[in-house]
Amino acid sequence: MLPNNTLLAVLEPLLGKDELKKQTAKAEKENAPLENYLIDKKIVEEEKIYQAAAKKINIPYVNLSDKEITPAVLNILPAQFAESHSVVAFDKTPQEIQLAMSDPEDIQTIEFIRRKTGLTPLISLSSPKNIKSGLRRYHAALAEEKFIVQLTEQRTAASEKDLKKAAEEAPIIKIVNSIIDHAVFDGASDIHIEPTEKELTVRYRIDGILQTMMEVPKSVASAITARIKILANLKIDEHMVPQDGRFKIKLQNEQLSFRVSIIPVYDGEKIVMRVLQEGQKPLTLEELGFLPIPRLAVEKSMEKPHGMILVTGPTGSGKTTTLYSILGILNTPEVNICTIEDPIEYHVSGINQSQINPKAGFTFASGLRAFLRQDPDIIMVGEIRDAETAEIAIHSAMTGHLVLSTLHTNDAPTTIPRLTDMGIPPFIIAFTANVIVAQRLVRKICVYCREPYALEKEAKNEMDKMVDMKRIDSLLKANPNEETGKKKTGSASFYRGKGCSKCHNSGYKGRIGIYEVLEVDKDLTALINTRANANEIRKYAVDNGMITILEDGIVKARQGVTTLEEVFKATKD
Numbered sequence: 001m002l003p004n005n006t007l008l009a010v011l012e013p014l015l016g017k018d019e020l021k022k023q024t025a026k027a028e029k030e031n032a033p034l035e036n037y038l039i040d041k042k043i044v045e046e047e048k049i050y051q052a053a054a055k056k057i058n059i060p061y062v063n064l065s066d067k068e069i070t071p072a073v074l075n076i077l078p079a080q081f082a083e084s085h086s087v088v089a090f091d092k093t094p095q096e097i098q099l100a101m102s103d104p105e106d107i108q109t110i111e112f113i114r115r116k117t118g119l120t121p122l123i124s125l126s127s128p129k130n131i132k133s134g135l136r137r138y139h140a141a142l143a144e145e146k147f148i149v150q151l152t153e154q155r156t157a158a159s160e161k162d163l164k165k166a167a168e169e170a171p172i173i174k175i176v177n178s179i180i181d182h183a184v185f186d187g188a189s190d191i192h193i194e195p196t197e198k199e200l201t202v203r204y205r206i207d208g209i210l211q212t213m214m215e216v217p218k219s220v221a222s223a224i225t226a227r228i229k230i231l232a233n234l235k236i237d238e239h240m241v242p243q244d245g246r247f248k249i250k251l252q253n254e255q256l257s258f259r260v261s262i263i264p265v266y267d268g269e270k271i272v273m274r275v276l277q278e279g280q281k282p283l284t285l286e287e288l289g290f291l292p293i294p295r296l297a298v299e300k301s302m303e304k305p306h307g308m309i310l311v312t313g314p315t316g317s318g319k320t321t322t323l324y325s326i327l328g329i330l331n332t333p334e335v336n337i338c339t340i341e342d343p344i345e346y347h348v349s350g351i352n353q354s355q356i357n358p359k360a361g362f363t364f365a366s367g368l369r370a371f372l373r374q375d376p377d378i379i380m381v382g383e384i385r386d387a388e389t390a391e392i393a394i395h396s397a398m399t400g401h402l403v404l405s406t407l408h409t410n411d412a413p414t415t416i417p418r419l420t421d422m423g424i425p426p427f428i429i430a431f432t433a434n435v436i437v438a439q440r441l442v443r444k445i446c447v448y449c450r451e452p453y454a455l456e457k458e459a460k461n462e463m464d465k466m467v468d469m470k471r472i473d474s475l476l477k478a479n480p481n482e483e484t485g486k487k488k489t490g491s492a493s494f495y496r497g498k499g500c501s502k503c504h505n506s507g508y509k510g511r512i513g514i515y516e517v518l519e520v521d522k523d524l525t526a527l528i529n530t531r532a533n534a535n536e537i538r539k540y541a542v543d544n545g546m547i548t549i550l551e552d553g554i555v556k557a558r559q560g561v562t563t564l565e566e567v568f569k570a571t572k573d
Contacts, residue, residue: 001035001128002053003105010052014044046127050102054125062100062124064088064134065502074137076117085109088126088134095119100126100134136185136251163236167226175216176227180258180273182213184251187510189275191258193228195221195268207443207511208316211504225262225269232260240264248278259343278347282328283321289512291479291555294547297519301434302326308397308432310384312409313439318513319406320345322439323380326404327351330378338374340367341382356382368392372399381405387422394424397432411549412438412518413537416528430528436518438549440570442562444510446503450495450560460493467554475547475555495560512561514553514570518546 002010011020011034027037038044054061067090076089076097087109091098097119099110104123113121126134166172179202183191188204195201200216216224226236232245242263249256255278262271285295301309309326311319324346331337331350342356342364352374356362364381365388371379383406384390397403409415415436419429455463463469497507518541520528527540542548547555553567 001033001102002049003103004034006053006057006105007035007049010049010056011038011044014048014052046129050125050127050130057104057125059104060124062090062098062126062130064090064100064126064130064137067091067134069134069137076119077113083135086128086131086135087113088131090124090134092119096122098122098124100124100131102126102128102131132254136181163222163226164230166223167230167236169223172220172223172227175220176224176231179214180249181251183273183275184256186213191271191273191275193224193271193273195265195270197267200224207506207508208441209443209506221268225271228260228271228273229262232258234260234262239269257347276346282325282348285325285329288318288322288325289556289561290515290517291475291547291552293479293545294515294517294552297435297517298326298437301519302330302402304402304434306397306400306402307434308394308403308405309434310405310407310415310436311439312407312412312415312436314408314410316441317439318441318511319439320382322437322513323404323406324348327378327380330402335377336375337378337380338371338376339380339382340364340371341380364389365392368396372396372401376401378402378404383407384422387424390419390422390424394419394428394432398428403432409438411534411538412436412516412546413534413541415518416537417534420531426528426531430520430525433520435520438516438518439513440549440553441511442514442553442556442566442570443508444512444562445495445560446497446500446507446509448502448509449498449500449507451498452495452560455493467550472551472554472558475551476558479547479555494557494564496563507563508566512556514549514556514562514567516547516549516552 008020015023023038023043024034027034030037032040035049039046039049051061069088069090073089073092076092077087082088085106086102087106088100089097090100097113097117099113099121101109101123102125104125110121110123113119179191179193183204186204186206188206189208190205192203192205192210193200194203195218197218199218200221201212202214202216203210203212205211229236229243229245231247232243233247234243234245242261244262245260247258247260249258257276257278259274259276260271261273262269285298290298298309301307311322313319327337327339327348331348333350337351339351339353340356341353344353344355347353354362354367356364356367364383364385368379368381368389369392379393379396379401381389381393381403384393393403393405407415407418409418415438416426416429416433420426497503497509499505499507503509518524518537521544523544524537524540527537532540550567550571553562553571554564556562557564557567
């Protein structure tokens with residue numbers, strides 16, 4: 001964190017004297033440090049503050065994500081020291097060491113490094129977020145090289161009796177930590193540990209795609225599996241039935257939760273760990289990827305005191321993340337929010353979350369009935385899977401509650417016939433549904449290697465057959481992109497990633513949603529009451545301004561957010 005005098009000197013030109021005074025008073029009222037308050041409230045970007053501060057105090061600013069940091073440089077400072085003093089070594093010469101710090105006035109740390117290394121420290125300023133990213137990379141890079149070599153030949157397969165002992169040995173602990181650290185640093189959503197005949201393969205799911213990251217000798221497979229079972233509080237000596245568990249760790253002051261699933265396979269036991277960031281704030285609707293006009297429709301439906309907000313799409317399309325983002329906006333001390341999920345993906349402070357337990361008779365339907373005796377204002381049902389759950393959810397929406405839930409349908413208009421197939425009368429669906437959101441996830445183009453290109457004539461003709469490009473142009477004007485701010489360059493219509501070290505030469509980094517938002521208005525209510533089919537509902541919605549998932553994706557492709565290939569892959573039936 002910046003020293004107070006430096007912070008104030010930087011903020012005055014960024015905010016203006018009067019605005020700075022106003023925001024300082026607000027921060028004091030909330031008993032929050034001014035810097036944290038401004039960043040958390042998104043009044044000023046952290047990066048802008050620190051770039052301005054670097055200019056003010058006349059030292060270089062460094063973005064660690066742009067730096068290739070070798071393990072040899074990282075090893076100069078011990079991990080524990082680097083974390084506790086928020087300092088990252090990112091380069092060196094025979095005489096000098098380059099350090100990234102968020103407090104360049106920490107003279108004591110600088111002098112300590114000078115004495116210990118015998119090198120002259122050259123200080124660059126970096127934001128706390130950047131330092132945190134650097135520390136994660138630092139932490140992840142240290143372990144693998146040393147310990148995999150040790151493990152290759154030093155162990156034979158552990159017997160049942162000493163599995164627990166083997167799982168508590170330092171090399172096994174360190175290799176499991178290394179697998180986890182690398183996954184977190186690379187932004188993986190899942191870790192797959194898969195036994196084969198001769199080795200243990202570790203794969204990470206990054207941006208929805210599985211990538212092989214490392215291979216571990218088969219001789220230590222049982223010890224690694226036992227270590228993960230101990231962490232997740234599972235039975236070490238059970239190898240023939242599936243097991244599920246959870247564990248939590250703290251990594252660079254970040255609370256992480258791992259949902260563990262273990263199943264027996266031909267060559268041993270396969271482990272899949274879902275990485276969940278416990279303290280992560282829900283994304284805003286803009287960050288999820290909602291274009292301005294569809295976003296307004298969702299926000300309007302959230303303001304209603306009762307009714308249903310339904311999110312649909314296939315497994316892995318980000319439905320739960322969307323619901324949590326909506327809950328994050330609705331989560332205030334004035335409302336009682338209850339959720340029933342399978343499983344609980346994220347723990348959110350201020351929300352009462354329950355997980356179903358079918359063995360104990362606690363299902364979505366029975367949980368919903370119980371919730372209605374808990375005086376709720378807002379209810380989230382993880383998924384409407386059957387007629388009973390649908391009936392109770394809709395009854396809840398009719399009796400003064402705002403209900404959020406998900407279904408598995410391909411698009412928004414199909415959701416209405418799906419509910420009628422469950423035995424819900426059309427007039428009740430029309431009365432209770434506020435908005436239906438259908439979604440998919442697409443990979444985002446890497447911003448470091450994004451380049452424009454023009455469609456070839458043949459491809460352009462194919463595009464014209466699939467979608468009205470004049471409509472796409474009008475949607476682009478009505479829905480400006482707030483992330484890239486990109487305009488067409490020359491004759492280029494679309495963008496792609498060339499591939500670089502930042503994106504592992506894939507051309508993609510991160511994911512974003514593409515959506516269609518069906519708002520249930522008076523005319524659509526009348527149409528639903530006539531038992532209109534999905535095609536009739538879709539025609540009405542599009543004629544009245546609904547942006548389809550395909551159109552939403554193509555708009556984002558034109559804006560340089562994603563590629564046409566990703567959009568077509570995500571929207572094909």
